[in-house]
Amino acid sequence: MNIGIINFEMAPAGVNQLLHKVISELLQAHTVTGIRLDAQTGLLTYKDYEEENVAGTFVDFRNLLQLSPLTEDITVFDTLADFDAILVIGPQQAEAFVRALNERLDRTNCLFIPVSIYRNVVETDQSLGYDTAINYVIDSILRIRDTIDSLKYPNPRLLGVQMEGNVPHQALDEMAVAIGGHVLNHDFDEQEVDGLKKALRKEFASGQTYAFLLFDERIDAKRIPGELLTDIAIDWKTHKIDESLCMGPEPTAADRILAMKMAGGIVDWLRNSQSSGKLLVKSRKAKVELY
CATH class of the missing domain: 3.40.50.460 (Phosphofructokinase domain)
Structure with a gap:
């Protein structure tokens, strides 16, 4: 499976731990690529995580994925149709992008992974970074x-x-x-x-x-x-x-635990080849709500 990951606007404490866990798990059987929208050129750039030493400790990976700006012009992301699944990390505002992308990419499943330092994510009990x-x-x-x-x-x-x-x-x-x-x-x-x-x-x-x-x-x-x-x-x-x-710079124990739970929910979603949705935390468990 060809999997892409993009992080919009916000990367609170715990996101890097989440990325490290997800990428290291998926690289065993899949291709994982970091995606970034360059704010200056308006073009997408890519990072092949197979070339990264993601097997190291968390402290070695403070910048696994650079942030991308949210944009109203979604056409630049049409090239992501080559991916089987896209993981989108970002604040609540990014969900509209995920839904729009899901409509444009017929054969690509999209998962919205909301994060927030103010716990203003809709329908979830906890938000990573809060x-x-x-x-x-x-x-x-x-x-x-x-x-x-x-x-x-x-x-x-x-x-x-x-x-x-x-x-x-x-x-x-x-x-x-x-x-x-x-x-x-x-x-x-x-x-x-x-x-x-x-x-x-x-x-x-x-x-x-x-x-x-x-x-x-x-x-x-x-x-x-x-x-x-x-x-x-x-x-x-x-x-x-x-x-x-x-x-940050370093997440609290609670955010580290939450990051690992969310990573597990993401990996399960990919392994089960589920349709598009968003990752929520309810009753201390991470689960995907399908669109």
């Missing part, structure tokens, strides 16, 4: 907390932790729970702001000298002290967390 990302964010905030705790300010310090990108409510909520912080969602209303004020006043009145507020880049950080919280005496400071730093 545990590593949230651990990085929490660890970063806790290090800041240790610094704040040793300093004195005229007013209580409110540290705004601004996440890059569009972060789902659930991800912000879980980060806030872990650090004992607060959330301001991009679609906030007056009631949510009033609730935030009430919670902050209660904490500061109890003697707490700092608090954390998590929000994403859809909110202008200057609006919070200058418009939304003008009636609370605070010392405001913003700390931005770069999305790229949440990608």
Whole structure:
């Protein structure tokens, strides 16, 4: 079987471990090729994994497959009709591409393998990369907390932790729970702001000298002290967390385990010669839902 693999837009922690496992398993009986769309030329380039030493350890393979940009022009991928199966790794937005590619390539089965650092993948319980990302964010905030705790300010310090990108409510909520912080969602209303004020006043009145507020880049950080919280005496400071730093470099144990489960689901799908679909994780098991 001739198998192609392409990775769109995002490669969070655990993707390289997944690729290593899948490729090393498949090379025993199949041809496996890495596919990349060059953003400059608009052409596809290929990597024959039979020529790579994929039998080595994970640490030796940090860049098994370079990222490709998502594009609306799908005609460039018509040449992939020579493959028996295409594995497509990427964020939720890439599923539309997979479905379109599946319609164009009659004899090629396509498998969408969703990954996300914010667990915003539709219909799945877990997403590869989320545990590593949230651990990085929490660890970063806790290090800041240790610094704040040793300093004195005229007013209580409110540290705004601004996440890059569009972060789902659930991800912000879980980060806030872990650090004992607060959330301001991009679609906030007056009631949510009033609730935030009430919670902050209660904490500061109890003697707490700092608090954390998590929000994403859809909110202008200057609006919070200058418009939304003008009636609370605070010392405001913003700390931005770069999305790229949440990608790794090394996956947590949870993401390593998830990567191996997903790799097993991919290999089973190929060995059973199933039709096109997407890989989901439900009840801690990876399984393919066919289109």
